[in-house]
Amino acid sequence: xxxxxxxxxxxxxxxxxxxxxxxxxxxxxxxxxxxxxxxxxxxxxxxxxxxxxxxxxxxxxxxxxxxxxxxxxxxxxxxxxxxxxxxxxxxxxxxxxxxxxxxxxxxxxxxxxxxxxxxxxxxxxxxxxxxxxxxxxxxxxxxxxxxxxxxxxxxxxxxxxxxxxxxxxxxxxxxxxxxxxxxxxxxxxxxxxxxxxxxxxxxxxxxxxxxxxxxxxxxxxxxxxxxxxxxxxxxxxxxxxxxxxxxxxxxxxxxxxxxxxxxxxxxxxxxxxxxxxxxxxxxxxxxxxxxxxxxxxxxxxxxxxxxxxxx
Ligand code: DON
Numbered sequence: 626x627x628x629x630x631x632x633x634x635x636x637x638x639x640x641x642x643x644x645x646x647x648x649x650x651x652x653x654x655x656x657x658x659x660x661x662x663x664x665x666x667x668x669x670x671x672x673x674x675x676x677x678x679x680x681x682x683x684x685x686x687x688x689x690x691x692x693x694x695x696x697x698x699x700x701x702x703x704x705x706x707x708x709x710x711x712x713x714x715x716x717x718x719x720x721x722x723x724x725x726x727x728x729x730x731x732x733x734x735x736x737x738x739x740x741x742x743x744x745x746x747x748x749x750x751x752x753x754x755x756x757x758x759x760x761x762x763x764x765x766x767x768x769x770x771x772x773x774x775x776x777x778x779x780x781x782x783x784x785x786x787x788x789x790x791x792x793x794x795x796x797x798x799x800x801x802x803x804x805x806x807x808x809x810x811x812x813x814x815x816x817x818x819x820x821x822x823x824x825x826x827x828x829x830x831x832x833x834x835x836x837x838x839x840x841x842x843x844x845x846x847x848x849x850x851x852x853x854x855x856x857x858x859x860x861x862x863x864x865x866x867x868x869x870x871x872x873x874x875x876x877x878x879x880x881x882x883x884x885x886x887x888x889x890x891x892x893x894x895x896x897x898x899x900x901x902x903x904x905x906x907x908x909x910x911x912x913x914x915x916x917x918x919x920x921x922x923x924x925x926x927x928x929x930x931x932x933x934x935x936x
Pocket of ligand 1: 692693694695725726744789796824888889890891914915916
């Protein structure tokens with residue numbers, strides 16, 4: 626078990642929350658998924674779950690939001706447990722330098738997505754989890770998040786899943802292109818159904834921070850002592866979050882925050898301070914790269930108060 630940090634986490638989240646007051650409402654709420662377009666952009670939440678057993682929260686930390694692409698971290702963990710290193714034959718490990726739903730790069734690279742955290746890569750990851758019945762995989766992913774969050778109330782927002790299915794033409798293009806290149810084995814409709822449902826998982830900052838704790842502690846969920854993944858895999862997932870977790874703004878996130886992180890267009894970000902804590906922030910307004918504008922600012926403030934940047 627890592628050493629307790631001497632920091633007062635309650636005071637830190639309170640200060641970060643107060644410092645965000647003048648920034649609330651910045652950025653643009655994702656409107657390409659209709660069910661997300663109605664969200665009040667002035668909300669902000671932060672939660673820290675530390676490896677030594679503390680939880681600190683401020684703002685709207687108990688409000689559920691659509692985790693969207695943050696789900697890609699958890700399906701990656703499940704896929705690595707299922708297929709191990711064979712995964713890397715189907716998906717790369719390099720930052721994309723492109724938007725999260727870029728099509729052009731996939732064609733250039735003959736259907737092998739750059740990394741598991743862009744949409745094309747996440748579709749391949751989801752495909753590895755499918756064994757026929759998409760409903761079973763959706764249940765498996767939901768059960769995994771419930772177990773990690775230690776909260777049976779974690780569930781899928783069906784309205785968001787449907788809304789995305791109705792408008793997900795780019796994801797359908799990516800999936801069809803992957804299939805045409807032999808890098809999707811399941812039916813396109815099944816892979817998309819699982820993907821849209823995993824993105825529509827609704828979680829609060831408190832639940833998300835708790836769920837990410839195994840990534841901060843060598844693959845072990847510290848409160849229960851249960852091993853979720855191997856230490857090597859946890860380290861590698863962190864490496865991918867650092868280099869690819871914010872798409873074409875991953876370099877900027879490393880520069881400003883210096884923690885492995887994964888964003889979602891719902892405005893959530895999961896950040897990992899290795900051997901210290903798992904942190905979730907949420908604020909719906911997005912910057913041009915599709916990452917929470919106030920969320921990144923809040924994490925920047927958090928590392929300046931804690932010294933948790935890995936650099
Ligand atoms: O596939 C999509 O477009 C969304 N369900 C998720 C995208 C996302 O969260 C990208 N993140 N910044």
